[in-house]
Each structure stands twice: as structure tokens, then as C-alpha cells.
Amino acid sequence: MRLQTDTTICAIASGDQGAPRGIIRITGPSTISLLQGLFHSVQDQIASLKHPRVIDANLVTPNLGSLPIAIYCWPTHRSYTGQPSAELHLLGAPVLLHEVEGMLIERGVQHAQPGEFTLRAYLAGRLDLTQCEAVLGLIHAKGDRAFRVALEQLAGGMAGPLKQMRRGLIDLLADLEAGLDFVDEDIEFISKPEIQRRLMEAQDQLSKLLAQLTQRSGQQVVPQVVLAGLPNAGKSSLLNRLSQTEVAIASPIPGTTRDFVRSRLERGGMTLDLIDTAGFDPSMDGSNAVTPDALSQRVMATQLGNADLVLYCIPADAENEDRVQDGLAYVREHASCDVWLVHTKCDLIHSKQIDAPKYRVSMQEPYGVNHLLDAVVSYLYASREQEQDVVPMTSQRCRGAVERARQHIADALNAVEVDSGDEVIAGELRLALDELGQVAGTVVNNDVLDALFSRFCIGK
Numbered sequence: 001m002r003l004q005t006d007t008t009i010c011a012i013a014s015g016d017q018g019a020p021r022g023i024i025r026i027t028g029p030s031t032i033s034l035l036q037g038l039f040h041s042v043q044d045q046i047a048s049l050k051h052p053r054v055i056d057a058n059l060v061t062p063n064l065g066s067l068p069i070a071i072y073c074w075p076t077h078r079s080y081t082g083q084p085s086a087e088l089h090l091l092g093a094p095v096l097l098h099e100v101e102g103m104l105i106e107r108g109v110q111h112a113q114p115g116e117f118t119l120r121a122y123l124a125g126r127l128d129l130t131q132c133e134a135v136l137g138l139i140h141a142k143g144d145r146a147f148r149v150a151l152e153q154l155a156g157g158m159a160g161p162l163k164q165m166r167r168g169l170i171d172l173l174a175d176l177e178a179g180l181d182f183v184d185e186d187i188e189f190i191s192k193p194e195i196q197r198r199l200m201e202a203q204d205q206l207s208k209l210l211a212q213l214t215q216r217s218g219q220q221v222v223p224q225v226v227l228a229g230l231p232n233a234g235k236s237s238l239l240n241r242l243s244q245t246e247v248a249i250a251s252p253i254p255g256t257t258r259d260f261v262r263s264r265l266e267r268g269g270m271t272l273d274l275i276d277t278a279g280f281d282p283s284m285d286g287s288n289a290v291t292p293d294a295l296s297q298r299v300m301a302t303q304l305g306n307a308d309l310v311l312y313c314i315p316a317d318a319e320n321e322d323r324v325q326d327g328l329a330y331v332r333e334h335a336s337c338d339v340w341l342v343h344t345k346c347d348l349i350h351s352k353q354i355d356a357p358k359y360r361v362s363m364q365e366p367y368g369v370n371h372l373l374d375a376v377v378s379y380l381y382a383s384r385e386q387e388q389d390v391v392p393m394t395s396q397r398c399r400g401a402v403e404r405a406r407q408h409i410a411d412a413l414n415a416v417e418v419d420s421g422d423e424v425i426a427g428e429l430r431l432a433l434d435e436l437g438q439v440a441g442t443v444v445n446n447d448v449l450d451a452l453f454s455r456f457c458i459g460k
């Protein structure tokens with residue numbers, strides 16, 4: 001991990017597969033002089049920049065001639081990294097990007113390490129660690145939900161209350177330390193009940209924060225399993241059977257379910273939400289009408305978009321295979337997760353093999369349901385493990401530190417109670433402050449930084 005910030009670094013920040021637009025990011029103290037040297041025709045414009053601006057220019061390259069480039073320039077410390085920065089936007093062909101990058105390296109710019117732009121933002125105090133983790137969460141976000149949680153975190157949900165609490169404890173520590181200097185003169189800077197009141201207040205806040213963190217990680221792990229299929233496919237019956245409730249209305253009339261129905265259940269230590277949706281109606285596909293039919297299709301599409309797993313129900317007696325396939329295509333288009341084929345009503349006839357379904361169920365002479373549910377739970381466990389180290393990382397890291405801080409405050413309260421002396425109380429307070437500092441990154445050791453920033457990709 002390179003902690004110095006006096007170098008100027010660059011990286012190709014766009015994907016390496018080629019894209020319509022390619023971006024090379026540059027940051028560091030010599031960004032502006034570097035740009036002036038490269039882009040002679042707009043040299044003066046660059047030199048006179050006081051605020052962020054976009055300048056169109058051409059870059060004469062050694063091997064590929066003149067390239068049109070838009071220079072997005074942040075000329076002062078008021079940038080993401082807290083240093084003069086720029087982005088060169090050009091056509092996204094890898095050969096062009098590498099040519100330009102080569103010119104920068106030739107002029108003494110260094111290749112950025114993974115996460116180095118975000119690390120500089122952190123070192124400049126523009127992001128705290130929870131926000132850096134959120135950036136990482138965004139980079140790795142696999143689904144909509146992971147994305148939303150990371151965004152919330154980036155908006156600073158955690159950092160505010162923590163800062164306030166630290167300030168309160170630092171004030172208390174200052175009062176105690178001041179008293180220690182005058183211990184021989186019998187001057188009391190702060191009374192025992194006042195110390196107790198302030199410590200209890202801190203403990204209260206820490207408890208709240210812990211509850212918030214626990215809830216936050218809980219929020220991320222309630223996976224959404226959506227039942228989809230054509231009308232009358234047996235979705236609502238399956239939901240009722242899986243959740244052993246009668247929350248969804250099942251009937252022989254196609255189109256019974258309009259709104260979605262959610263049922264939360266526990267299985268094998270996992271909490272999950274099962275969601276029943278309206279049957280797919282191709283005549284409503286893409287319709288913006290405000291009729292109940294059109295609305296129910298849009299609600300269904302939204303649920304598909306939020307799903308962690310979709311169970312596409314195909315009744316064994318399905319007569320129109322084309323419609324089954326149309327529905328499946330629709331589901332695959334709207335869901336950003338795996339879609340499993342589940343054959344329902346298997347008591348009726350032996351189903352036709354459509355993409356060889358792995359799961360067959362029947363509600364009539366119940367079978368297959370437990371097997372399906374167990375498979376769903378194992379699948380969710382496996383996919384949660386994969387995601388675990390990205391978005392919920394902050395809550396995991398923070399929870400430990402907040403718990404330890406709360407313990408130190410409890411020890412401080414105990415020290416007040418038994419009159420152990422202000423030195424002991426101050427000592428516990430310092431330890432609590434260290435722990436809280438670790439959360440927001442005020443006190444941070446290199447291991448934490450290494451662990452975090454090594455997971456970034458280059459250019460971020």
C-alpha cells in the first residue's frame with residue numbers, strides 16, 4: 001500500500017473490453033503542468049482554469065496521429081482526491097487508451113495502484129472509511145439491493161452520529177485531563193454525577209448505533225425469492241405450501257393474483273421472503289396503461305428486478321408451449337438473478353421437458369416442496385457467502401469496534417462507581433475513542449487500509 005500523495009498517478013478507468021467512450025484518470029500535484037505540456041493548443045486555457053471545466057482538444061500521439069480528446073479538469077484541491085485531477089475522455093478502443101497512457105507514463109506519471117484514487121480521497125479527508133467501503137460496494141454490487149445499500153452508505157448514514165459521539169467523549173476526556181493537572185489543588189472540573197450522566201449518554205448512543213448496524217446487515221440478508229409464471233400456473237398455491245400459510249388466494253380462475261404477496265419464512269437458519277406475483281400477460285407487455293391488468297404486470301416486473309432468485313412455475317398440463325417460453329423470456333429479461341424452472345401440478349400428467357426442469361412439485365398429493373425449499377436455501381447461503389465481503393463489510397468491521405467501545409464505556413462507568421480515580425476513567429475513555437476512531441478511520445492501522453484498498457480495481 002502506497003501512502004504517499006506527492007506523485008501524479010494515472011489509470012485507464014473504463015473497462016478493458018472496449019467501449020464507445022474510454023476514460024483515463026489522472027490525479028496529483030503535477031496534473032496541470034502535465035496537461036499543459038501535452039495539449040499545446042489549449043495550454044493557456046488550462047493554465048487559467050480556476051474552476052472545473054471541460055476543454056476540447058487534440059492530442060498528437062507518436063503512433064496514431066491526432067486524437068480528439070475532451071479534458072475534464074479539476075484544477076484545484078476541490079476534486080474527488082483533494083488534488084488537481086483530470087479525466088481524458090476519448091474513443092474507447094484499448095489501443096488508443098494505451099497509446100495515451102504510454103505518453104503520460106513517459107512524462108513521469110506513475111501507474112495507479114488498485115484503489116489509489118479512493119485512497120487519496122480518504123487521505124485528503126474527503127471520504128471516511130465507511131464511504132470508501134461504499135465505493136467498493138458500488139464497484140462490486142451484483143444486484144439492485146447491494147447497489148442501494150452502498151449508495152445509502154455513501155450518503156453518510158453512519159458517519160454523522162459517530163462523529164457527534166466522538167466529539168462528546170473527547171470533551172469529557174478533556175475535562176477529566178484538565179482535572180488531572182490540578183489534582184493536588186483540589187479543584188473539581190467535573191462532578192461525579194456529571195461524568196456518569198455523560199458516560200451513560202454515550203453508552204445509550206452506542207447501543208442505538210449497534211442496533212442500527214445489526215439491522216443494516218439484517219436488511220441486506222433477507223433474500224427475495226420471487227414466484228413467476230403464466231396465470232394459473234400454481235404460483236399462489238406453491239407460495240402457501242412453501243410458507244405453510246394461506247396468505248395468497250389460489251383459485252382455478254386465471255388472473256387471480258394481481259398485487260404481489262410477500263411471505264417471510266425461516267428455514268435452516270435462513271430468513272427469506274417469498275413473493276407471489278401476477279401471472280405473465282403478454283398483451284400487457286410494455287403497456288403504460290393504468291388499468292389493473294397493466295399495473296399488476298408492472299408490479300410483477302419490479303419484483304423480478306429486486307429478486308435474488310426467481311422460481312418460474314410451469315404447470316405440467318401447460319398446453320401452449322410458446323406462451324410458456326414467452327413468459328420465461330420476459331422473466332429472464334426483467335430479473336437480474338438466476339431463474340429456476342419449477343414444474344408445478346406434477347400430479348396431473350407427466351410434464352413435457354422444457355429445458356429439463358430440476359424441480360417438480362405437486363400440491364395435490366404434496367411432494368417436491370421440501371426438496372425445492374432446501375435447494376433454495378442452500379443456493380441463497382452460497383450466493384450470500386460470495387457477496388458477504390463487499391457491502392456488509394462496513395457493518396461487520398464497525399460492529400466489533402462499537403461493541404468494544406461500549407465495553408470500555410461500561411468499564412469507565414464502573415470505575416466512577418467504585419471511585420477508582422479519574423486516571424482510570426480517562427484511560428478507558430481513550431480506549432473507547434480509539435475504537436470509535438477505527439470505525440470512521442480517524443485512527444487506522446495499515447492492515448485495515450491494506451485489507452480495504454487491495455480489493456479495489458485500478459482506476460478507482
Ligand SMILES: Nc1nc2c(ncn2[C@@H]2O[C@H](COP(=O)(O)OP(=O)(O)OP(=O)(O)O)[C@@H](O)[C@H]2O)c(=O)[nH]1
Nearest residue numbers: 232233234235236237250251252255256257279363
Ligand atoms: N392438480 C393440481 N392443481 C393445482 C396444484 N397447484 C395448484 N393447483 C390448482 O391450480 C389452480 C391455480 O392455482 P393458483 O395457485 O391460484 O395459480 P396462480 O399461478 O397463482 O394463478 P394466478 O394468480 O391466476 O396467476 C387452482 O385451482 C389450484 O387449486 C397442483 O399441484 N395440482
Ligand SMILES: [Mg+2]
Nearest residue numbers: 235236256257
Ligand atoms: Mg396467484
